Amino acid sequence: MLPDGAPEVIETVRAVLRDVLGISAERAAAFREETPLFGALPELDSMAVAGVLTELEDRLGILIEDDDVDGDTLETFGALTRFAQAKALG
Template sequence: MQDDTDQLLRAILRDVLGLKPGQAEAFTAQTGLFGHLPELDSMAVAGLLTEIEDRLGIIVEDEDVDGDMLADYGSLLNFVSERRGAA
């Protein structure tokens, strides 16, 4: 499920943020997101989380959203993977 989640999350980031071709595919676990990607500003976070919920069938509670979750790609992937595993 991790590979599936990884690919889906990269597609969501690419689609929601309008990233350049290949940009999301090049992300590593340490790739910074919020505060590092100009496309991911506070307005884009809401759209990103809504799309994650819709496409991956998980619920993201307000209290789940913090700087750590969106700090880097690895943190976001771990969060989404854990939620998908619990779904």
């Protein structure tokens, strides 16, 4: 069972990836917990990572510090959504 607000955060992460990376809604909808992101999606380069994090801050009303993010944060869709949930629902 997901905590209150978790489904909304997951859908926000999905929408941010779709919008920032310019991928189709269908492709973003297919992302699952284990879907690899950084290193697997050609659209998700280092510049796009900055855009994704900035957009998550804006849409979720959170602050992401540089030391909050490491190599695991964007490894999979699940890792990114757990990170966003921890920040937004803390």
